[in-house]
Amino acid sequence: MQKRIRDYGINVGRMKPGPKNKITDVPGVKVGHVTIKDDTHRTGVTVIVPGPDNAFTEKYTAACYVHNGFGKSAGLVQIRELGTLETPIALTNTLNVGLVWDGLVQYTVDRCRTEGVTASSINPVVGECNDSRLSEITSRAVRQEDVLTAIAEAGGEFDEGDVGAGAGTICYGLKGGIGSASRVIDIDGKKYTLGVLVQSNFGSTVDLTIGGVPAGERILKLRETRNDMAVSRKDQGSIMTIVATDLPVSDRQLYRIIRRTGVGIARTGAYTGHGSGEVMIGFTTANRVPKDAGPAGALLTQTVIHEDLINQAFQAAAEAANEAILNSMVCAERAVARDGKVYYSLAEFMPECMQDN
Secondary structure, three states, X not given: OOOOHHHHOOOOOOOOOOOOOOHHHOOOOEEEEXXXXXXXOEEEEEEEEOOOOOOOOEEEEEEEEEEEXXXXXXXXXXXXXXXXXXXXXXXXXXXXXXXXXXXXXXXXXXXXXXXXXXXXXXXXXXXXXXOOOOOOHHHOOOOHHHHHHHHHOOEOOOOOEXXXXXXXXXXXXXXXXXXXXXXXXXXXXXXXXXXXXXXXXXXXXXXOOEOOEOHHHHHHHHHHHOOOEOOOOOOXXXXXXXXXXXXXXXXXXXXXXXXXXXXXXXXXXXXXXXXEEEEEEEEEEEEEEEOOOOOOOOOOOOOOOOHHHOHHHHHHHHHHHHHHHHHHHHOOOOEEOOOOOEXXXXXXXXXXXXXXX
């Protein structure tokens, strides 16, 4: 069983996590990976499935935010314009966005055909990080069938670290990857869940901060005994952040919430460097939007929380993003780059990097 950041005695924030402390604590949400590792590749695809039914016919209220746009994501323009999500969300490497997009199209077309639904225009959502330091990215190793496999095998339990889209990512000069966390929100006596999943590939080693402790500075001192250790000297790369919730919110409110994941990113030490792409995508399972304005859908009624109660969601997004990043690193195993440099796991410096030297 993977050791996560809480297993090292580090509890991020004050809010209570969900039972799994993962994005899949949100009812209906599933996550699947396909990981590709061989002599030249460390890459893959991770898919977040928002629910069991067809997202194309009953769309999810959604939002997106680009904090720094050094990225090649697909599908964000329509989310921003319409405030809806109609496919699973897939994460992969930079040069595989198109092929993964094809996989989401095929999945949606096949499902709609089975259900007798016309799908003449589809908006697949794909996010990416560049894993070329650890993988031969130009061969575009992720295929359409890998996307379909990740969707078919998606579940409530999933591995973190260097799996799926995180197989080749680097975070703060250490091995990055996929990480997740969740928080429980109590509004008017009813409990809701907000979950975050990240694909971490950013940050300068010296800036890494864990619970206010300058862990990166201490890791650099410990590096003196590891001459093969790689170091990131610039805040560059990217982080994809996916937020799921069952909280009843509008797309405008969701936009406000997902932006607060940037607080969690900053708490780990990042300042959003020039070469870094910070992209946030979020959806709620509470307010669905039918595909067509039929007799039942001509006028839509949504229940949304009062704005005065939104602070809990802001805090949940910040805390869950912070913890998800740390989980992505501590769950990852070390990797050797093509130039021979070693990207160690954060776990290899725990708990020493949290102690005064």
